[in-house]
Amino acid sequence: MFGKLDLSAVPLSEPIPLITSAVVILVALGVLVLITVRGWWPYLWHDWITSVDHKRIGIMYCLLGVLMLIRGFADAIMMRTQQAVAINAEGYLTPEHYNQIFTAHGTIMILFGAMPLVLGFMNFLVPLQLGVRDVAFPTFNSVGFWLTASGALLINISLLIGEFARTGWLPYPPLSETAYSPGVGVDYYLWAVQISGIGTLITGINIVTTVLKMRCPGMSYLRMPVFTWTALASCLLIVAVFPVLTATLAMLTLDRYVGWHYFTNTAGGNPMMFVNLIWAWGHPEVYILILPAFGIFSEIFSTFSGKPLFGYRSMVAATLFICVVSLLVWLHHFFTMGAGAAVNTFFGISSSIIAVGTGVKIYNWIFTMYGGRVRFEVPMLWSMGFIFTFIIGGLTGVLLAIPPADFVTHNSLFLVAHFHNVIIGGVVFAIFAGAEFWFPKAFGFRLYAGWGKVAFWCAFIGFWVTFTPLYILGLEGMTRRLQHINVPEWGPWLYVSVVGVAILIVGVVAQVVQLVVSIRDRELLRDVTGDPWDGRSLEWATPSPPPFFNFAVMPNVEGEEAYWGIKLRAIETQQLAPEPKYAPIEMPVHSPVGVYTAFFATVFGFAMIWHIWWLAIVALVAAFAGFVVFAWRDVHEFEVPAEEVARAERARRASREALLRKLSEEGALP
Amino acid sequence: MSNLASDEELPTGVLDNREDHSPGDEPLEDAGHWVRHANLGLTLSILLTAGAFFLAGSNIIYGPAVPIALIVLAIAQMGVHLVFFLHITTGPDNTNNVLALAFGILVVFLIVIGSIWIMDHLMQNMMPTRMEDMMQMQP
Amino acid sequence: MTETGLPASVEAIRRVREDPHRLGHRAHGPAEIIAGAGHGMTGPASKRIIVGYGFWIYLLSDIVVFSCFFAAFAVQRGATAGGPTMDQIIEVPRVAMQTAVLLVSSYTCMLSFAATNARSRLWTQVFLAATGILGLVFILLELQEFAELAARGITPQRSGMLTSFFGLVGLHGLHVSAGLLWLGTMMAQILVKGFRPEIVHRLICFNLFWHALDIVWIGIFTIVYLMGAG
DSSP, X not given: OXXXXXXXXXXXXXXXXXXXXXXXXXXXXXXXHHHHHHTOHHHHIIIIITOOOHHHHHHHHHHHHHHXXXXXXXXXXXXXXXXXXXXXXXXXXXXXXXXXXXXXXXXXXXXXXXXXXXXXXXXXXXXXXXXXSSOSOHHHHHHHHHHHHHHHHHHHHHHHSXXXXXXXXXXXXXXXXXXXXXXXXXXXXXHHHHHHHHHXXXXXXXXXXXXXHOOOTTOOGXXXXXXXXXXXXXXXXXXXXXXXXXXXXXXXXXXXXXXXXXXXXXXXXXHHHHHHHHHHHHHHHHHHHHHHHHHHHHHHHHHHHTSOOTTHHHHHHHHHHHHHHGGGOGGGGGGGGTOOHHHHHHHHHHHHHHHHHHHHHHHHHHHHHTTSOOOOOHHHHHHHHHHHHHHHHHHHHHHHTSHHHHHHHTTBHHHHHHHHHHIIIIIIHHHHHHHHHHHHHHHSBOOOHHHHHHHHHHHHHHHHHHHHHHHHHHHTTOBSSOSSBOOGGGHHHHHHHHHHHHHHHHHHHHHHHHHHHHHHTTTTTBOSSSOTTOOOSGGGGSOSSOOTTSOSSOOOOOSSSHHHHHHXXXXXXXXXXXXXXXXXXXXXXXXXXXXXXXXXXXXXXXXXXXXXXXXXXXXXXXXXXXXXHHHHOSOOEEEEOHHHHHHHHHHHHHHHHHHHHHHHHTTOOO | OOTTTTOTTOTTOOOOGGGOOOTTOOOSOOHHHHHHHHHHHHHHHHHHHHHXXXXXXXXXXXXXXXXXXXXXXXXXXXXXXXXXXXXXXXXXXXXXXXXXXXXXXXXXXXXXXXXXXXXXXXXXXXOOXXXXXXXXXXX | OOOOSTHHHHHHXXXXXHOTTOTTOOOOSOOSOOSSTTTSSSOOOOHHHHHHHHHHHHHHHHHHHHHHHHHHHHHHTTOOTXXXXXXXXXXXXXXXXXXXXXXXXXXHHHHHHHHHHTTOHHHHHHHHHHHHHHHHHHHHXXXXXXXXXHHTTOOTXXXXXXXXXXXXXXXXXXXXXXXXXXXXXXXXXXXHHOSOHHHHHHHHHHHHHHHHHHHHHHHHIIIIIIHHHO
């Protein structure tokens, strides 16, 4: 009846997951009770859960990402402290538990922390920057988000029911085959990642179509903001390589569930084929993360230097160069496979060459600041910290791209330090910078800068204190994923690393405090103009937060930096453009199909993990039925009457006119 | 400037259908046009398929060249499908479709050729230890 | 707290004026509009084109899934583990039949869309039904093949080569089956709702899907069957 599931699946003997789950469940119950008592359900249901508004979905993506970042960070704290106390000792984590933690840490940080955040930014910003009202497929957008969320849910269920994989964040066979991982851990990994991967693919298709087919009049390719360009490149990579992930995991699933021989080490299976295919996805995946991060930094450098981005077209070219070459480097993850000189040379050279594209970008950012009027706001601090950190991370990456050097440092902490250096220094810094930058656009008030600066300095210093020792330990020969250490000389460096983690914890606390303080003082921090940072792209032309239809009248773009041109004209003539004729707007209706599908996807995944076949079939049929009902609906869009559009637009114009008047009175205008 | 700027009756700026084209769609033509199109596509496909099956089963060409001939025929037939069934053309209204296709083909080739090349190197630095391995090394 | 707002722009205007070269920002190419929303400047495309293009992108990603299974087959085709080899499991006449059936179904599928464009419900349904029946025949032939192989003890569990063979061919069969499910749903929708715009959009997508499956089959019958038999 319940397949492999019975009471023994709950790890009663292990206090850490048990207590954690209890706390999480209590907090979740508390939140649910609060929502019920306050009567927020109708609001949540209509305005968020069933929303197909790209801005709402973007914000929900970011919320999911932040929650998962915290979960992943908790795993990181446990790993660092375990290694510090387990020097010639057992430490406080058993090997089985420790292995689950490093697997969960990698999987969660990349696939459920960084990916949702990056996708959230793309969802929120791309339509606004293109001057259109929604993405190409709003309802599928909701489906994509909720599938990602159900993957995250499955991973977290594994904490309480059963176990998680002990294979590392990429479950290499033959270890991940049934013979060596008979438990449900790898199955949790497979279904969670598979379901969320499909969600990511949907979003990728959506954004590619939006950018290529839905731009406001006059928004030619070479007038698009760089963030939109990077979102396009990133989503092209999603479309190109997430299917590889789907296929590879499907093969491993077939091996595990029906005894096939794709990757077994018996009967003609080929474990290295898994490594080959998974990295054909895995390497482009890191560029999927970093390219939008580059886009975020480009927007910030240009805005806070008060200058157009230096070398806009070289930036676009570098982005597309990275997009294509990132498909050609995957073997550098397994140079030690023992391929011949031809293969190693090819992939070594292509891995080094891809740094050229990044180098172009770094110089462009530096030259953007050169001669500019740089404002050291919090987003700018993160961006400058990024340049410093990312250059080091990139350089150690080029070291690892050289096969003979890689043979020595492969699987060492040097590698661990390298990819944390680029992912934290690149992606995470970009996320924090972007959050600070676009927060007023999303919520209508700025974040309190003081705590933002504390958070930045703690993260920046904490990062280096944590990971510099790991570089050194790696060069001294310490490999990754060690549950205990038998070399006492490594101890001091591991202690230093723990100090770094402590500083990082202070940074995380500062972020939370910043959020709380900002919400408390939101009236003081209110952004009434819609353009708090003196921005340059079209999202700043909307009020903060933007109305659900984004633009009352679709903008007509006449050059690069669309909003900058509009703003200059208003300042020079000291008046806004003449009021246009307002027309009714068609907007897509909200739909529960996303959350419905995701619910049954979660049930399906859970049923497959525990071999509850009847439940899996029921869930599949229910999901299909949901789609048929959705396809049968008669109302797709509703009309926003012209009067409502006019009202929203007139309020926006009034606030902008007030600003112009104020500036004029202060004598600030030319 | 945009042609919509002068036309105030199109507030949402939706493009005319004839200026752009999605794959698989059939632009407005007279009724028989697409049927003739399909007929031509079917005829060419039948010829190419029959050719492939015939070549595979006969000794009419040099043996080692058969796989290459088969692949050429397959690619030709895929092209026929793209042109006659999916209506992918070289017109300006099709640029995006062709670019997407080219990107897709690039990815497919990288993955297939890359995997074959890499996996071919799997045992290159190894001494075969078992007979089975030695057998596997044979192409 | 920050002291920003428009004064910085005024400063910036001055800077722009002081930088006549506009490094990296010189005008590019001809300024006139290029026809076609995809690469021009004329605003969003129509829903019909957006849907067709989005599905086109999806199809390309689906082809990438197939390419992984093709790659696995290419790598493992020699890994017979002492079991049967390719030429022992292939029956060319059945494959020829399957190929013919699928090709004709692609043709009827296209005719159905020509009928849709002529707004003929009857002929659309007739040709869709023909497509479905042919697809069903294809699936039955494939099932027959798999059943016969299984009866001879030739299953995917036997060897890496058989795993990759059944995986690739089975994945295609799974797609065809999913297509049949979709086809049935579409026919019911046309029956109940007629040619509403969103249904025509879905028919465009179905057409693309079906033709793409035929394209994949060309790869399969060439590489797996014809080259495997030789």
